[in-house]
Amino acid sequence: MPEQPEQPVTVPQPEQPEPPVTVPQPEAPAPEAPAPVARRRFPVKLVAAVVGLGLVAGAAGWGRTALRDADRTAPTVTWAEPAEHPELDFPPLDPTGLAAQLLPLPPFDRPGPDIDEFGNDSVVDQRRAVALFKEGSRGLPSAKRKAYDKAVEKLRIKGLAMRSYRDSGNRYVLETRLAQLENTKAVTGITAFQKEMTEAFGVFRKGPKIKGHPDAACFLLPKVKDLKLDAMMCTGHVGEVLVTMYAYGPKPLTTKSLAELVGEQLDHIASPGESV
Numbered sequence: 001m002p003e004q005p006e007q008p009v010t011v012p013q014p015e016q017p018e019p020p021v022t023v024p025q026p027e028a029p030a031p032e033a034p035a036p037v038a039r040r041r042f043p044v045k046l047v048a049a050v051v052g053l054g055l056v057a058g059a060a061g062w063g064r065t066a067l068r069d070a071d072r073t074a075p076t077v078t079w080a081e082p083a084e085h086p087e088l089d090f091p092p093l094d095p096t097g098l099a100a101q102l103l104p105l106p107p108f109d110r111p112g113p114d115i116d117e118f119g120n121d122s123v124v125d126q127r128r129a130v131a132l133f134k135e136g137s138r139g140l141p142s143a144k145r146k147a148y149d150k151a152v153e154k155l156r157i158k159g160l161a162m163r164s165y166r167d168s169g170n171r172y173v174l175e176t177r178l179a180q181l182e183n184t185k186a187v188t189g190i191t192a193f194q195k196e197m198t199e200a201f202g203v204f205r206k207g208p209k210i211k212g213h214p215d216a217a218c219f220l221l222p223k224v225k226d227l228k229l230d231a232m233m234c235t236g237h238v239g240e241v242l243v244t245m246y247a248y249g250p251k252p253l254t255t256k257s258l259a260e261l262v263g264e265q266l267d268h269i270a271s272p273g274e275s276v
Contacts, residue, residue: 098161098180099123100272101241103265105165112164112173124160129179133157156182158240172249172258176265179242187237191215194235207232208259213266216243218259227251234262238269 102121105111111120118124124132130152137148158180165174181187195217198204207218216236221227231248232255243265247258 097123098159098178098241101178101180101269102161102163102176103261103268105163106167106261108168110166110168112166112175115162115164115175115177118162120162120164122162124162126157126159129157129160132160154183155186158182170249171254172247174258174261175246177244177246178269179244181240181242184240187240187242188215190242191217191235191237198233207234208255210234210236210259210263210266212263216262216266218255218262220253220255232258234259236262236266238266241269243269 114120115122133152133155134149136152137145140148160180161178163176165176166172167174192215198217198219203222204219205222207220210216210218213236216234218232218234220232221230228250229248230251230253231246232253234243234245234247236243243262245262245265247253
């Protein structure tokens with residue numbers, strides 16, 4: 001019987017591993033966008049007050065004022081001829097009201113240049129002060145102008161007082177402006193608003209702190225390489241009196257001594273006579 005041919009041996013192949021099943025992963029949550037920073041909203045009356053003070057005090061252009069007045073000299077004092085009847089001459093009366101709140105001229109200092117059209121030592125009565133503040137509504141649409149003027153009336157402005165000083169060494173000119181508002185809540189809000197608004201610009205340098213007055217703040221002009229002058233603005237308040245002081249002069253500005261004068265002005269309002 002013939003031999004049967006051998007059957008080929010089938011070698012079992014190793015089982016191929018099944019391809020791994022890819023389980024879809026849940027999508028990573030998108031990073032949350034940072035919450036928008038809530039901007040503090042100030043009442044219209046505070047905005048109106050700052051604009052009004054800008055018209056009176058040059059708050060929007062205090063650097064420009066410093067440059068404009070840099071070469072101006074204090075007015076020449078001319079002595080009057082003796083009166084025919086000296087017995088009729090009377091000594092000057094002591095200042096009263098808001099004028100008495102202004103820091104007296106420091107020893108050895110001289111009157112400074114005029115502050116706009118107000119002279120270097122003046123008081124503005126209530127009626128004119130309100131009119132000056134309302135000038136900020138010029139150019140606004142009728143509805144907004146009425147709202148602005150109404151906001152000014154809510155400040156209950158009593159008056160303004162201004163005085164400028166020039167130190168004996170011609171190192172600086174200091175301009176002081178006081179605004180008296182019956183609305184003391186607005187006075188506090190205006191100080192905070194001015195500080196926040198100045199910080200928001202991000203270009204002004206922080207000035208020295210005012211000892212004993214944590215709510216007061218000072219800022220200096222941005223550094224400009226070729227500018228030979230410097231200027232500093234300080235704001236604060238005592239009771240119903242809002243204080244704005246500007247100083248300018250050649251670099252380096254004596255900011256420390258100026259900050260002391262700002263403190264003396266605030267102390268003088270708080271306790272008249274004690275800071276002099």
